Amino acid sequence: MSANYILKRIALIFYTLFIVSVLVFGITQILPADAAVMMLGENATQEALEALRQRMGLNDPVWMQYLHWAGGVLQGDFGTSLRTGQPVGPALFSALGTSLTLAGFALVFMLILAMPMGVIAAIRRGKPADLIVSFISYIGVSLPEFVTATLAVMLVADMWGLLPPAGYIPLSQDFWGGLERLILPVVVVSVMMIAHVSRMVRSELVDVMHTDYIRAARLKGLHPRRVLFRHGLRNALLPTITIVALDVGYLLGGVIVVEEIFSIPGIGRSLMSAIQNRDLPVIQAGVMIMAATYSIVNFAADLMYAWLDKRIQYD
Amino acid sequence: MTDFLRRLLRTPQGFLGSLIVGLILIAVVLGQWLTPYGPADMQALARYGAPSVEHWLGTDQYGRDILSRLLNGARSTVVMALLATFIGTLGGAVLGTGSAYLGGRADEFIMRTVDAVMAIPSLLLALLVVSLLGSSSANALLAIAIAFMPSMARISRSVALAVRKQDYVSAAIARGEGSTYIILREMLPNVIAPIVVEMTIRVSFAVMLFATLSFLGLGAQPPATDWGLMVSEARQYLHRSYWILLWPSAAIALTAIGFNLLGDGLRDALNPRT
Numbered sequence: 001m002s003a004n005y006i007l008k009r010i011a012l013i014f015y016t017l018f019i020v021s022v023l024v025f026g027i028t029q030i031l032p033a034d035a036a037v038m039m040l041g042e043n044a045t046q047e048a049l050e051a052l053r054q055r056m057g058l059n060d061p062v063w064m065q066y067l068h069w070a071g072g073v074l075q076g077d078f079g080t081s082l083r084t085g086q087p088v089g090p091a092l093f094s095a096l097g098t099s100l101t102l103a104g105f106a107l108v109f110m111l112i113l114a115m116p117m118g119v120i121a122a123i124r125r126g127k128p129a130d131l132i133v134s135f136i137s138y139i140g141v142s143l144p145e146f147v148t149a150t151l152a153v154m155l156v157a158d159m160w161g162l163l164p165p166a167g168y169i170p171l172s173q174d175f176w177g178g179l180e181r182l183i184l185p186v187v188v189v190s191v192m193m194i195a196h197v198s199r200m201v202r203s204e205l206v207d208v209m210h211t212d213y214i215r216a217a218r219l220k221g222l223h224p225r226r227v228l229f230r231h232g233l234r235n236a237l238l239p240t241i242t243i244v245a246l247d248v249g250y251l252l253g254g255v256i257v258v259e260e261i262f263s264i265p266g267i268g269r270s271l272m273s274a275i276q277n278r279d280l281p282v283i284q285a286g287v288m289i290m291a292a293t294y295s296i297v298n299f300a301a302d303l304m305y306a307w308l309d310k311r312i313q314y315d
Numbered sequence: 316m317t318d319f320l321r322r323l324l325r326t327p328q329g330f331l332g333s334l335i336v337g338l339i340l341i342a343v344v345l346g347q348w349l350t351p352y353g354p355a356d357m358q359a360l361a362r363y364g365a366p367s368v369e370h371w372l373g374t375d376q377y378g379r380d381i382l383s384r385l386l387n388g389a390r391s392t393v394v395m396a397l398l399a400t401f402i403g404t405l406g407g408a409v410l411g412t413g414s415a416y417l418g419g420r421a422d423e424f425i426m427r428t429v430d431a432v433m434a435i436p437s438l439l440l441a442l443l444v445v446s447l448l449g450s451s452s453a454n455a456l457l458a459i460a461i462a463f464m465p466s467m468a469r470i471s472r473s474v475a476l477a478v479r480k481q482d483y484v485s486a487a488i489a490r491g492e493g494s495t496y497i498i499l500r501e502m503l504p505n506v507i508a509p510i511v512v513e514m515t516i517r518v519s520f521a522v523m524l525f526a527t528l529s530f531l532g533l534g535a536q537p538p539a540t541d542w543g544l545m546v547s548e549a550r551q552y553l554h555r556s557y558w559i560l561l562w563p564s565a566a567i568a569l570t571a572i573g574f575n576l577l578g579d580g581l582r583d584a585l586n587p588r589t
Binding site for chain 1: 428431433436438519526527549560568
């Protein structure tokens with residue numbers, strides 16, 4: 001992997017963020033919301049409104065407003081929330097931390113379950129174990145998060161009373177209490193990815209086990225377990241890195257729904273309430289942060305893939 | 316064609332998928348006439364009813380028959396999802412094949428921009444579009460179609476490029492066929508098949524996205540019988556009856572499973588070699 005490639009990828013991230021910024025700025029410009037009215041209330045006088053618009057630059061041409069906003073973003077200033085009057089950046093980044101905790105646990109939980117499921121299904125291809133795994137994954141990809149979440153709350157919290165139905169405590173404050181409240185959201189948000197990734201692992205491993213080098217390893221008399229672990233899994237699990245990274249986009253969408261249902265103060269919930277309240281600066285910053293997270297994760301995944309598999313030559 | 320159908324029905328996925336999707340389509344077309352009660356008929360004495368002989372799936376918080384509401388909602392939920400997928404696929408296919416056809420810098424530019432838009436989670440993109448246009452079923456449909464376009468553009472582009480390199484296309488060029496003939500007779504039939512497979516699987520995503528938007532209050536509005544909305548309303552009455560929550564959830568899941576299975580079955584039937 002050349003330095004040239006890495007530079008190109010970084011340039012691509014900036015291009016992505018530029019397109020997303022234009023898109024989200026455009027959408028929020030067309031949204032029927034008057035920032036001045038939102039800040040001063042419906043009863044403000046015309047003069048006060050006009051003065052505020054002048055001060056906030058709302059009377060400037062759109063491209064000037066965009067440049068002003070984008071310039072701020074590049075310096076880490078995402079503007080102030082129309083609803084709370086607080087700076088958007090710090091609040092959203094702390095919410096992002098909460099969401100990343102949720103997403104991180106979900107990724108780990110997903111990998112612990114999905115990898116063995118896919119491997120077992122591939123080894124026992126066509127046998128009951130394979131059918132059970134593919135049955136589970138068909139159900140998994142067919143349940144939207146809000147359905148899984150509602151059913152999980154109904155069963156685990158409502159009927160059996162095992163876990164709290166909603167709420168969030170930072171892990172740094174009360175580790176076990178926080179963990180207890182994270183279990184249901186983590187499980188719910190990973191269901192769809194478990195189904196998807198286990199299917200991918202299965203089909204990768206089935207393909208790999210039919211290659212010549214596996215046949216060669218078998219024919220030279222290696223123990224079947226050694227063939228599977230040293231030769232099969234090594235090659236089959238590598239592409240899952242890319243698949244998991246692409247699924248992060250899905251994960252971020254799922255986080256929005258799950259945070260809303262379980263009242264977790266993450267970035268998804270901030271975005272939902274900003275969309276409902278037409279809090280434009282928060283919408284803009286939230287979408288930018290989500291797109292940046294997705295781009296950086298995918299960049300990191302490509303780097304990791306090339307580092308682990310030296311055959312990959314990006315240029 | 317009959318040969319293709321036989322191949323489709325021989326795979327377990329294809330058979331189950333066709334069966335489920337067939338039943339759902341019957342509910343969509345005939346649902347209005349099959350309902351035992353009106354979707355808004357309230358029976359104050361029969362609220363939160365468990366499944367019984369009069370009400371096969373029970374009744375909801377206003378004593379409305381759940382089966383009738385589900386059958387009634389099948390039309391809006393499934394037809395909306397089908398339409399959204401179709402529009403999204405069409406837009407994406409035009410963009411993707413157009414980009415592949417243009418090639419060079421234009422292709423590079425279009426695809427990088429498509430990649431950029433894909434950095435926004437599709438649920439979030441749909442949420443933004445709905446908030447721009449206002450909450451309604453029609454706007455949710457458009458939002459989902461737009462959210463599908465980037466990924467469909469990627470897929471159709473890669474399919475078109477792969478087909479372009481096939482020997483039969485080179486053979487047609489060598490025979491001296493015109494480009495209209497090559498595009499219509501050689502490339503199009505081979506481009507359509509994988510796109511149809513992808514589209515079928517996408518319908519299940521559309522059903523789920525549409526239900527999610529309604530659940531979040533940004534799609535269909537009460538008293539509509541949209542399935543996602545039914546789940547959302549049922550949550551408040553969880554303590555009185557589980558049935559009002561279970562049935563619409565099951566309907567959404569079954570529809571999604573059906574289209575997923577059918578898509579996988581179609582893929583196997585279209586690729587006899589694998």
